[in-house]
Amino acid sequence: MKNIVLLLLLTFGSETVFADCSMSGITFFPEEREIGLNSKFIIQGYASSQKTINSFKNKKVYLESETGELIELNLEEIHVGQMQLTQAVFCSSIELKPNTKYYINYADQSKNEKRESVYWRTTDKKELEPLKSNLKIEFEKTEVIHYGCGPAANAIFVIKNNPESEIWYKTEVVDLSSDIKKTFYIKAQNAKLNVGHGMCSGAFRFKNKGKYKVRFTPMNTEGKSLKTTDWTTFKSPFSY
Numbered sequence: 262m263k264n265i266v267l268l269l270l271l272t273f274g275s276e277t278v279f280a281d282c283s284m285s286g287i288t289f290f291p292e293e294r295e296i297g298l299n300s301k302f303i304i305q306g307y308a309s310s311q312k313t314i315n316s317f318k319n320k321k322v323y324l325e326s327e328t329g330e331l332i333e334l335n336l337e338e339i340h341v342g343q344m345q346l347t348q349a350v351f352c353s354s355i356e357l358k359p360n361t362k363y364y365i366n367y368a369d370q371s372k373n374e375k376r377e378s379v380y381w382r383t384t385d386k387k388e389l390e391p392l393k394s395n396l397k398i399e400f401e402k403t404e405v406i407h408y409g410c411g412p413a414a415n416a417i418f419v420i421k422n423n424p425e426s427e428i429w430y431k432t433e434v435v436d437l438s439s440d441i442k443k444t445f446y447i448k449a450q451n452a453k454l455n456v457g458h459g460m461c462s463g464a465f466r467f468k469n470k471g472k473y474k475v476r477f478t479p480m481n482t483e484g485k486s487l488k489t490t491d492w493t494t495f496k497s498p499f500s501y
Contacts, residue, residue: 282410282461285310289365289379291482292448293427296381297389298359301484302334302351303429303446307462311347314339317367322351324363331366332357340445342464348446352484359385388483390426397421398454398477398490403498408460414467414498415457416475423452430454431478431486432464437494438471457498467497 287310290303304322306314322334334351341347357363364380399419406413428449434456435442445464447454456475457465467473474494480486 282308284308287313290429290448291381291427293482294381295389296357296383297483298357298383298385298387299353299483300357300381300383301337301482302353302365303348304351304365305346305348308345311341311345313369314347314349316369317349320368322365322367324353324357325366326358326364327362330358332363340443340464342445342462343443343466344458344464345462346445346464350446356387357383359383388481388485390424390481391485392428392479392481392487393422393424394487395422396424396428396479396487398479400493400495401453403495403501405498405501411460413457413459413463415455416473416495416498418454418456418475418477418493420449420452420454423449427482429480429482431480431489432456432475433477434465434473434475435492436468436471436473438468467499469497469499471497471500473497 286307288305290305291300304314317336318339324332324334333354335354336349337352338350339347360383362380362382364378399421401417401419403416429446430448431444432447433442433444443465447464454477457463457467472494474492476490476492478486478489
């Protein structure tokens with residue numbers, strides 16, 4: 262998957278650390294270019310590009326085939342991260358055609374966005390690979406790493422029986438001191454989930470002290486999910 266600008270996030274969550282923080286950028290998912298006929302799509306904006314993501318509440322987004330056929334994408338959710346990151350989740354209004362190349366298109370695209378021309382190619386399958394029920398997620402540790410532009414802080418979870426196919430993890434984090442819940446879709450990196458933020462951006466932020474709880478709903482790119490995990494409670498990474 263091509264990024265729109267250099268130094269943009271490589272995944273949903275807060276795993277990526279920048280040598281320098283860019284001022285904007287948009288990333289598209291699925292990350293894999295080969296998709297099923299009922300794939301969902303996520304468009305994620307960093308920093309000032311969050312305005313583009315929020316504009317999808319009133320702006321149409323389409324897939325366009327090489328023959329010019331337009332298929333509207335329906336907006337399902339918008340999730341605002343706690344540190345310069347916002348994502349919009351879409352589903353297709355109709356089933357996609359098999360063995361077809363589709364480009365994503367929407368109004369007021371920047372020159373950089375148009376130049377990068379994000380696309381996917383469908384297979385002849387409605388679903389690429391079902392999730393296996395033996396997937397497990399276990400808490401490993403919390404971690405704070407200090408960088409020049411600021412710290413990265415995460416609660417780290419290990420995935421057991423991690424599949425090779427692209428998996429999205431709907432992640433819900435609750436601040437137990439305020440009962441405020443934030444939701445964001447993140448991806449694994451090296452069979453681990455980093456729940457928190459990098460030095461420049463991320464879905465979740467933590468106070469210096471306090472406890473949080475998190476649960477995950479693993480799903481494939483067609484939106485077929487496993488059972489949501491139980492809640493896991495952990496201390497703020499900054500508490501140690």
